[in-house]
Amino acid sequence: MTDPARGPGSLPRRLAAVGLGGSLQRKLIWQFLAAAALAAVTLFLAIRVTADRAAEAAQDSVLAAATLALSEGLLAEDDELDLDLPPTVLSMLSAMGEDQVFYRVVLQGRTVTGYENLALPAAIPTGGEPVFYKTSLNGTPVRAASLTRTILFDGAQTDVQFALAQTRHGQAAIADAIARRAGFLGIGFFVLAVPMSLLAARAILGPIGQVADGVSRRGPQDLRPVAERVPPELAPFIAALNGFIRRLRLAHSRTETFIAEAAHHIRTPLSAIRAEAEVALHEAGDDNIRTRLRRVIRSAEECSRSASQLMDHALVMSRSDREVRGPVELGALLDGLIASMRPTADLRELSLRWRRPDEPVVVLGDRLLLETALRNILDNAIKYSNPDDAIDLLLEVSGREASVSVLDRGRGIAKADLASLAPRFQRGENVRDIVGSGLGLTMVTEVSDSHDGRFRLEPREGGGTCAHFSLPLA
Incomplete structure (x- = not known):
């Protein structure tokens, strides 16, 4: 007979009586996933912005070199301007993709050649360094570079402004490709964060579970x-x-x-x-x-x-x-116990029949507690047996378990009383006329539970009671 408080279903029953709030594990997982999602989005945005800037910087470098080459292709002869578009300009710009290229050359406020509707920067560039800006041409967004070069024209030093623009399809394609990879990376990071969040939550809450498991056992x-x-x-x-x-x-x-x-x-x-x-x-x-x-x-x-x-x-x-535990030989323990209680049995004209294996039967336990439990089992058998009856005691080994059985021909136990005898001060209905405390079986149950054993009572065929006290072998 085991204590219901220690049964396998005890923890769910105890939890049912506890007011439960939100799950800590669920909260931790959601917080980890929210942090992972935020990190993934931040990573995507950071890579996207960096990709845009890197593509724009690459395009600006090409535009700067192409604009400088364009300016060097302008020659002034006999008061005439001759623009020789170097092949290097087109080759450099074609490296950025299949984008359209536009240019414009302005002399003394007048467009000498190129697209007149190509806007110039708000400030006239100086110092021979190109100025980069964004504009649109015929509704198409373009990236442009502009610089100013001084030439000798019509007998005077004259500033000529050059503008070179290119559509941004290639730049956008490069940025989009990098962004897609960043998106896949962010999604992969988030997917990986799901099991990692679960493992992290379990690892964080693991010590709580260990303490709860240790206390519940x-x-x-x-x-x-x-x-x-x-x-x-x-x-x-x-x-x-x-x-x-x-x-x-x-x-x-x-x-x-x-x-x-x-x-x-x-x-x-x-x-x-x-x-x-x-x-x-x-x-x-x-x-x-x-x-x-x-x-x-x-x-x-x-x-x-x-x-x-x-x-x-x-x-x-x-x-x-x-933890008062040590090896206890049950045969020797029962020999001494039977010898000490035989005079009491003789006074009631009861015979004690004792059978045990030849080899020692050793368990690990508290000798004093085991002796107290077995004494109470035998004392009950003597107390409730009729004169001239015989009480059988058996010590048996089955597998990794030793079992002590005490069988009497006394008043027996009603099936309705079997489940109600373990609590303190509970006694069977058929023994109310015999003085008793109702503590004997309670002690036996507590001793068996503390030794990871089992104790059960059952009616004996032909009348009487069978008490079985089992313990694991050492």
């Missing part, structure tokens, strides 16, 4: 501080949790101490009452008085038994959360 009496290593951000939470556990352990310890002291102070006067009643019974000659004294003695024994079980239960609660 504890038994009901395990009040040790949480000792898992956690990030500094979780340190205040762990400190608060350990503080709560420390206060709970202190309250638990005070309760155990009170129970133990109360049981001790109850059992001491009961022993005196029993001793005096036995003396009075020996000296009494009246049958009615002797009958009443026997009742007093029996009640004192039962009260003393209940007090002893209270002390045993306090012991089980105090030791079940401690």
